[in-house]
Amino acid sequence: MQIIQTLQSISINTQDLSCFNEIKTIMNKNFSQNIGKKAKLLSFYVENEIPQRKYFLKFLSILNKKYNNEKLVNISTSYYKTFKLTLNSINPLSIILHCKLDFNKKQIILNFDNLDKILITYLKNYFKEHSVITINNQFIITYKDDNTLTLLDNLCSCNEHLNYCINFSLSELAYLQFKKEIKSILKKDNRFLNICQLLEEHFKTLGVEVGVSFDEVRNKYLKLSKMYHPDFHSEKSEQVKEILRQKFQAINYAYECLKPLYKNAS
Numbered sequence: 001m002q003i004i005q006t007l008q009s010i011s012i013n014t015q016d017l018s019c020f021n022e023i024k025t026i027m028n029k030n031f032s033q034n035i036g037k038k039a040k041l042l043s044f045y046v047e048n049e050i051p052q053r054k055y056f057l058k059f060l061s062i063l064n065k066k067y068n069n070e071k072l073v074n075i076s077t078s079y080y081k082t083f084k085l086t087l088n089s090i091n092p093l094s095i096i097l098h099c100k101l102d103f104n105k106k107q108i109i110l111n112f113d114n115l116d117k118i119l120i121t122y123l124k125n126y127f128k129e130h131s132v133i134t135i136n137n138q139f140i141i142t143y144k145d146d147n148t149l150t151l152l153d154n155l156c157s158c159n160e161h162l163n164y165c166i167n168f169s170l171s172e173l174a175y176l177q178f179k180k181e182i183k184s185i186l187k188k189d190n191r192f193l194n195i196c197q198l199l200e201e202h203f204k205t206l207g208v209e210v211g212v213s214f215d216e217v218r219n220k221y222l223k224l225s226k227m228y229h230p231d232f233h234s235e236k237s238e239q240v241k242e243i244l245r246q247k248f249q250a251i252n253y254a255y256e257c258l259k260p261l262y263k264n265a266s
Contacts (some may be wrong), residue, residue, distance in 0.1 A: 001067040003060060005074075005172040006157050007179075011084040011157045012060065018085040019063075027085060030056060045080050053079040073173045087157045099171040101156070103178035106185055108152060109140040122162055127151060143182055195261060199221040202254035214262040221255040 001014040014020050023059040024041050029033060033044040045053070057079060061072045097119075100108040112119070115137040123139050124132055131142040141148065156159075156168040196203070196211040203210045206220045226232070228248040233241055 001063060003064050003072060004165055004168060004170060005078065006153050009082040009084050009085065010078060013086045013088050013159055015088050017087065023085055026056065027083065043083040045082065049077055053164055073171060094163055096163045098164045098167050103174055106143040106182065108141045109144065112137045112139065115139060117166060126155065166191060199261065202257045205250050205254035221251065224251045252257040
């Protein structure tokens with residue numbers, strides 16, 4: 001059995017039919033706003049059912065301790081969430097994988113026990129338009145926008161992907177902290193970009209886009225300063241040398257104006 005918590009829901013996924021039927025019976029008995037099919041049941045929050053929902057969460061905590069030997073974090077305050085119960089039928093040929101999620105600044109790190117090329121291609125397509133990298137058995141996604149988290153929630157709420165059965169392990173506390181830090185990072189990034197806009201002419205002088213990394217600024221500066229350095233144009237006419245000298249000075253001035261921006265942003 002697997003229990004996944006997000007800010008909106010608690011998903012209970014099991015491959016055990018008896019366990020599924022037991023939980024389904026409890027949900028149908030205690031909650032009024034239920035919808036579902038044969039292998040899935042959703043229970044929505046109803047204010048006058050808070051006591052039943054709290055007892056149900058305690059029951060889930062006991063089950064999780066029994067099946068996964070893990071304590072559910074912040075479970076007592078999650079009664080307002082939508083409960084999702086799913087019976088997962090596993091193909092005997094399915095490859096069973098385990099994936100633990102970690103977070104680092106703007107990165108979401110999927111730690112697989114085994115990450116093959118087929119799964120990498122699937123995940124790259126799933127997180128298309130996102131910046132992703134793979135290191136050994138890690139698939140790392142860089143946060144882009146709110147859709148990043150929507151994709152992540154949907155990915156983790158389902159076990160079956162291609163011919164893989166993936167058991168995701170996610171700490172809700174770490175997830176909440178990540179979302180909090182993302183907001184702070186985005187505010188800082190926005191402030192940085194606003195300042196960059198004020199220095200747009202210096203980025204244009206170096207021929208780079210506004211707000212690029214310092215490495216890109218520095219590399220372009222080194223390339224241009226070498227290209228326009230007076231020592232390389234001693235054979236040119238005085239008129240041409242003066243034009244190149246002014247360009248060289250403008251490049252140096254632009255670089256010196258941009259350096260403090262990146263130093264203060266670090």
